Amino acid sequence: MRIAILGTVGVPGRYGGFETLAENLVRYHKRTGHRSALTVWCSAKDNCEHPVHFESADLRYVDLRANGAQSIPYDVISLWQAVRSGHDRILLLGVSGALALPLFRLISQSRVITNIDGIEWKREKWKGLARLVLRASEWAAVHFSHEVIADNQAIADHVRETYGFNCHVIAYGGDHALDHIGKAEVPAGLPPHFALALCRIEPENNVDLILEAFDELDTPLVFVGNWDNNAYSRDLKARYSGRPNLHLVDPIYESGALHALRRRASVYLHGHSAGGTNPSLVEMMHFGVPIITHGCAFNRNSTEGQAYYFKTAAELADRLRRLNPEDAAQIGAKMREIAKRRYTWERIGEAYFQLLERN
Template structure:
């Protein structure tokens, strides 16, 4: 199959779940004999517009964009949708709801089959203004209308599309990254003033919907003796919120903003954590939580549906989303019951290893591609046979 990919910022991934997702599945597809072109953003790749490069067999096409908040994604997605027409792709795969606004272009102008993956309801994110929110909502409706197949990464999203649109979707989850070797001596963590197993870790972008502010308030209220709180992650288009976070942690020696971590430093900090906490109000299926679970780190999360899916059946602890008192109480219980937490972490590690594999995710995407192609071919054959019968009857 010849496949085009639209909606990812680019690969190799620097940050972002979609970019990690694409970096995992598309090289696997290439290794199985398929051809993949990924339309990326020059603002992310640092490659001039329309230049191409190879990433593990995937041809990455860097598109010029517009350096304005929220517009770069829309402009490059539109350009990718236009550029993909007439190239004889079998599949054009859009990732995320914003880029899906342009699914109408290849659907009308090309014979390729359109697949959309929803990684989360992006219009709910706080960083978007009213216009961007409306555009993403239109993208959601366009994806539902113009796609031949639609993928969702969580069971909650599958229920949403069924209830909202009566749309049948295919549930294909994401999977955790495969960590490499990290320093067994915990040198980087020690330099940060951390003690292995004695800090709580938040890993994710510092944005309102992930609620790092709630975790800071809960930690400050509890003041667990001998514990520190580490918030690791980059910022997004939410400067006011970031400034408020900085005020909250000012002069609090037990709270550390570690910034965006990558590679061996990231792996070391995750593996050294005594507890991973994700207090989000909104998630698709969080990679950071899956990674912590895979590494055997105890997990506490807000009780939103994606977290319930991952942490249910005694795989982690939950607290009421957005509720400070509930978060404080859950933190206290978690830190006071290390044996219970260790059992949950063991259960979580087994669950992730058994149910979340990039090889199976790649296979499921390819299965969907084959299905939409075969369905259209079968319909075409049926229409042709019907026309032949009608013509014979006329004669």
């Protein structure tokens, strides 16, 4: 069997959730000695170096960016190359290239399994034509893939209610966050313990709401994100950077520093209200830290209703004031138990390869 993984920047993962997924599927493939041949398609534009192998996978490159406007031709070209090179199974991560699937189903016998990601067209950042294209792409992915993967039961419910199709629900692993290399150091000037938030600075992640809540409190907050990315993030940075209890930190990618930061967190704030099972949430659950998260269906499903939830700044401030040490310990222990049961790469890898091996 020849398996192709498409739709990511490439491996090893340096960008986001799909790249981390692809990397850990490759590692599972090698660790288990899986007999299939595995190829991962990568962006030549987004990778400075172009190795031809990673662990047990061959790497192929397309000379386009994997995200933004180029993601559609990037995925379509990757699909074409995977079909032309005789791959039996194609794992498509995301729906960018899905509008081409009806044609590929006509000319190819390859079996296509698509992870449709979150409900992308509902995200705040997409407007007009982009939203229409994403919605059409979701429709095509559901109707013309042989199998569809949702990373959260709430997304599977959406697919069933909207299209009348059932999905396989496979989440993400998070236990890799417990491993780290390099020096376990955090940026200078931070308090010994703090509330932690870690995300892209976008409206759908309710960053403004979290900062508003902490503006009423003395509790120190370390918020890591891309603060200079857009007008929304720059405005928030300008408005809140002078507060003594708010530490707005630029993105941190080094695994040792991230590990140290998470270890020093006394509570984790998760404001995501769109998407599905969020990788940063399941990673943090492995640290056994109490979690206060936006109360959308996705997050309630990921945490099995055992976290604290909020939808307004006032609710968040109230949850923080009422979080006593005993409750914090109980919530943290429950988060770790759920993570060990549901969000390990051994479990996720096994589920993906069982689905890829189906006839």
